[in-house]
Amino acid sequence: MKHVCKRFNMNTNCKCQSGPACDRLSNPILFNILSHMDSHQSTPSVSHWCNCESRRTVVLKRPTEVCKEASVVLVKTVHFMKNLPAFNQLPGRDRGVLLEHCWAPLFILGLAQERMDFEVTDTAADSMLKKILLNRQHGPGVEREQPTAAAVRKLKTCLKRLWNLDLSPKEYAYLKGTTIFNPDVPELKAGLLVAALQQEAENALSEVVHMLHMEERDRFGHILLMASSLRSISPHLLTELFFRPVIGSADLLQLMADMLF
Known part of the structure; x- marks a missing residue:
């Protein structure tokens, strides 16, 4: 990401894409509370009040329906x-490692x-204020990130690019095969076999793409490139x-392992 908002004291401007500095809070009362706290204890986490996309936290708009889907x-x-x-x-351990990474x-x-x-919406602002007023300070690592x-926007961009490719069910199936059998995953015992399986899936994908889209010579490369970019999406975000x-x-990984094995 080009614009990364770092942790800093409130007197340091945040040079983010949106323009406004992080320390310019629209609520003067809240700003006074933060300033008062800053003079007595460590500065609150920027992630709760920075205007940057990289620090602005979000939640699902319709969590019940979306989480079910x-x-x-x-x-x-x-x-x-x-x-x-x-x-x-594949050996059981390799299956577990591939599940974790893929x-x-x-x-x-x-x-x-x-x-x-x-769709997502900003995390409720009053939750941050409530923590301040109640002085509920958490140690490092207690609160989940x-x-x-910014992370959600990146995910939605990947989804839109995949939709634009308009993949057929067979293309999706073989593309998933190339994704599962990733020989670059560390600690694989049967790495050579995994590499051979990935190559087999890529060959099958290439044949299907050529059969369905003979006029699009670059389609196969675009699909593989798009698939590789998905690895930049953090499992933690999902x-x-x-x-x-x-x-x-x-x-979550343990729950998936229970289903798989």
């Missing part, structure tokens, strides 16, 4: 992996295939945005 996509994603004979032939891009492909759209507007409201403090 996302859970269905996740279950389909795990079942897709479970029903692949080649995947089941579930996020696979899930995004599932969101795109299901044409699942969603919330999804940011977990906190779509599943934390449902699973609470449970470990």
Whole structure:
């Protein structure tokens, strides 16, 4: 991301894309509270009041409906992996490692295939004020990092690009195969086999693309490039945005492993 808002004291301007400095709060009463606290204790986290997209936290507008739809996509994603004979032939540890590193891009492909759209809204401002007034200070690492507007925008951009490609069901299936069998994942025991399986999936994808879109010579490359960009989306973002409201403090990866094995 080009514009990264760093943690800083309130007298330092934030040079973000939106323009306004982070220390210029529109509410003078809130600003006075923050200033008063700054003179007695450490500065509150910028992530709660910075105007930058990279620090502005967001939540789903319709969490009940969207989380339910996302859970269905996740279950389909795990079942897709479970029903692949080649995947089941891999050592159990390799399957677990591939699940850990590949579930996020696979899930995004599932969101795109299901044409699942969603909207977010800013985290309620009064929750931050309430914490200040009640002086509820949390130690480092206690609070979970919330999804940011910038991260969600990046995810939605990936989804729109996938929709623009208008992939067929077969293209999605083989593309998921190239994503699952990723030989670059560390600690694989059967790395050579995984590489061979990925190459096989890529060859099958290439054949389907050529058969369905003979006139689009660059389509195969565009699809692979788009798929590789999905790995830049943080699994943490997907977990906190779509599943934390449902699973609470449970470990999402462990829940997926239980379904898979």
